[in-house]
Amino acid sequence: MPLPYFIRPLLASMFCIGLALHAVPAAAASPPAASLKVVLTPIADDGEIDRLQVRLSLSDPGIAAGDPLLRMPVERVSTPTAAYAPQDILATDSLGEIALRAHDEAPTPSGQFRNYVATRATRGDVEVVYASAPRQVDAQTRNGPLFDLRSQTGGLMGAGVYFMALPPDGAPRQIELSWDLDALPEGARGVSSFGEGDQRTTASVEALRYAFYAVGTMQRAPEDPAARFHFYWMDTPPFDAPTLAASLSRLYVFMSAFFEDEEAKFRVFARSNPHPGSGGTSLGHSFMFGFRNEGQSGATNPDDLLAHEMVHTWPRLQPAGAAGDTYQASRVYWYNEGAADYYALLLLLRSGVTNQDAFLASVNKQLEDYYGNPFVNLSIDDAAEKAWTDSQAQRVPYLRGFIYLMNLDAQLRERGRVARSLDTLVLDVLRRQRAGEHVGLSEWRAMVVGELGAAAGEALDAVMAGTHIVPEPHVLGCFRAVPASYSPFELGFDPMRMGVVKDLQPDSAAERAGVLVDDIIVGYTPLSIVRNDPDTRMTLQLERAGKPLQVDYLPRGAPVESWRIEPASTTGEPCMP
Numbered sequence: 001m002p003l004p005y006f007i008r009p010l011l012a013s014m015f016c017i018g019l020a021l022h023a024v025p026a027a028a029a030s031p032p033a034a035s036l037k038v039v040l041t042p043i044a045d046d047g048e049i050d051r052l053q054v055r056l057s058l059s060d061p062g063i064a065a066g067d068p069l070l071r072m073p074v075e076r077v078s079t080p081t082a083a084y085a086p087q088d089i090l091a092t093d094s095l096g097e098i099a100l101r102a103h104d105e106a107p108t109p110s111g112q113f114r115n116y117v118a119t120r121a122t123r124g125d126v127e128v129v130y131a132s133a134p135r136q137v138d139a140q141t142r143n144g145p146l147f148d149l150r151s152q153t154g155g156l157m158g159a160g161v162y163f164m165a166l167p168p169d170g171a172p173r174q175i176e177l178s179w180d181l182d183a184l185p186e187g188a189r190g191v192s193s194f195g196e197g198d199q200r201t202t203a204s205v206e207a208l209r210y211a212f213y214a215v216g217t218m219q220r221a222p223e224d225p226a227a228r229f230h231f232y233w234m235d236t237p238p239f240d241a242p243t244l245a246a247s248l249s250r251l252y253v254f255m256s257a258f259f260e261d262e263e264a265k266f267r268v269f270a271r272s273n274p275h276p277g278s279g280g281t282s283l284g285h286s287f288m289f290g291f292r293n294e295g296q297s298g299a300t301n302p303d304d305l306l307a308h309e310m311v312h313t314w315p316r317l318q319p320a321g322a323a324g325d326t327y328q329a330s331r332v333y334w335y336n337e338g339a340a341d342y343y344a345l346l347l348l349l350r351s352g353v354t355n356q357d358a359f360l361a362s363v364n365k366q367l368e369d370y371y372g373n374p375f376v377n378l379s380i381d382d383a384a385e386k387a388w389t390d391s392q393a394q395r396v397p398y399l400r401g402f403i404y405l406m407n408l409d410a411q412l413r414e415r416g417r418v419a420r421s422l423d424t425l426v427l428d429v430l431r432r433q434r435a436g437e438h439v440g441l442s443e444w445r446a447m448v449v450g451e452l453g454a455a456a457g458e459a460l461d462a463v464m465a466g467t468h469i470v471p472e473p474h475v476l477g478c479f480r481a482v483p484a485s486y487s488p489f490e491l492g493f494d495p496m497r498m499g500v501v502k503d504l505q506p507d508s509a510a511e512r513a514g515v516l517v518d519d520i521i522v523g524y525t526p527l528s529i530v531r532n533d534p535d536t537r538m539t540l541q542l543e544r545a546g547k548p549l550q551v552d553y554l555p556r557g558a559p560v561e562s563w564r565i566e567p568a569s570t571t572g573e574p575c576m577p
Helices: 205-209 241-258 302-311 326-330 333-350 356-371 380-386 391-415 422-434 441-452 454-465 527-532
Strands: 034-045 048-058 068-076 090-093 100-104 111-118 126-132 150-152 155-159 173-179 189-192 199-203 212-216 219-221 229-233 266-272 280-283 286-291 479-486 520-524 538-544 547-553 560-567
Touching: 034 212, 048 155, 048 212, 068 100, 068 126, 150 266, 173 205, 199 205, 212 266, 219 241, 229 241, 241 266, 241 302, 241 333, 266 302, 280 302, 286 302, 302 333, 326 380, 333 356, 333 380, 333 391, 333 422, 356 391, 356 479, 356 560, 380 391, 380 454, 391 422, 391 441, 391 454, 422 441, 441 454
Parallel strands: 034 173, 229 266, 266 286
Antiparallel strands: 034 048, 048 126, 068 111, 090 126, 100 111, 150 155, 155 212, 173 199, 189 212, 219 229, 280 286, 479 560, 520 538, 538 547
């Protein structure tokens, strides 16, 4: 089934974290993991959930005076969090209450963390209680990533990174996650990225932090509780959710078979926005997207987006260094995002969910977006530095990784020593990681050099450095690359705030047409249309100083040299890469 265009979030608003939610294998000599019990309790007033309480039970953490008991972000990739004051957290042990004080770490490009420091040593087990209200949003709220806890009709949806203060260490723990739904009507559900209802797993607290949570009266499709794919929503969406869920479920089964993981599960959470705009965020084995009830949001090709998020369950390189090192994580972002883009399109075609024409349109959109990106020559490190302040810089690793992997596949098919295609290497990475081996950037380099020689290492260096990259003449098995020219889409301001104009680009078509910073956006031509059609003009209905006005312009930049992929055969027969 073609997915409805209006659920397609802007790719620039996605934030993807591939944290495994399965059990963590323990080494034979390792001591038992400490236990962590988490109870989530929605607190309702007149039937509406107005807070989500978190109760933590820590088994004898042994915190010394002056050391942090808990840690949470104050801001994470442009999204503020609940960021509790120390007095909003009640911590107790066998001696009574533990007074806490806050210590904020130095900010980084991806955000800032707060430590809650114990003013005395803890004794025995520690109980911690705090509660978060949902975030209040308006037309000026930046629409992504979808971390914040938000109200929905009958419940709440959000990510743990917004409302969870957790132990600061990254060691695996025996986690018990449970829901106390006594205050809610019969039939209410508590669901997380881990699953529906109470869950147990052995994982780092980061898996709790980077998981989605939904609680309240919600719909689920398919209804079969044993299904490996589930779709959850509260407010009624402007599309047929059960039919969409059935289509996505079929695609997920095909993908998990390809990646040799036929027991894997995946959950999609859909939440409504009270303002224009959408957004989408991927976390471990799960995805959340936003919709507006009028259906006005996002860009094109929703199949590609949701397939991308499903693929994120599998191929990834592991960052070097300590867990949580955002610099090292950003250095493998090109592979993790590029592989998700590459296999999303490829498996949509192989599964029969899409056809060759749609596949080529999506591949060519990738190429147009890359060569028309003003940051096309940024290094991977520099792109990461700008990622959370500029949505176009954020896309550079996705797009460059896609082209690199497409080229690598072509080279392997032509002259690989062992591998027959990219599939061979990607699946080998997965098998090695499942066996407990660390496979990161250096291991990947050794793999490609072993297949193709020193030139493959130089090609990887070029990806990291931002050196100009072009498609191989013959790609994807039965297609060819040809030069092309086009005018890139240029909205002219931050597409993650479609309720107000922010970050207006100097000398953009929008500025030349008279758009001003802080203009209130009342309505606009759907982005899905203007992105796809180079001749469609953007019409903005604005409000300025309390007065309505309309601005019309062609949201395109100056022509750039690009590439297109087309069938190599002139017979018109479809081929399967």
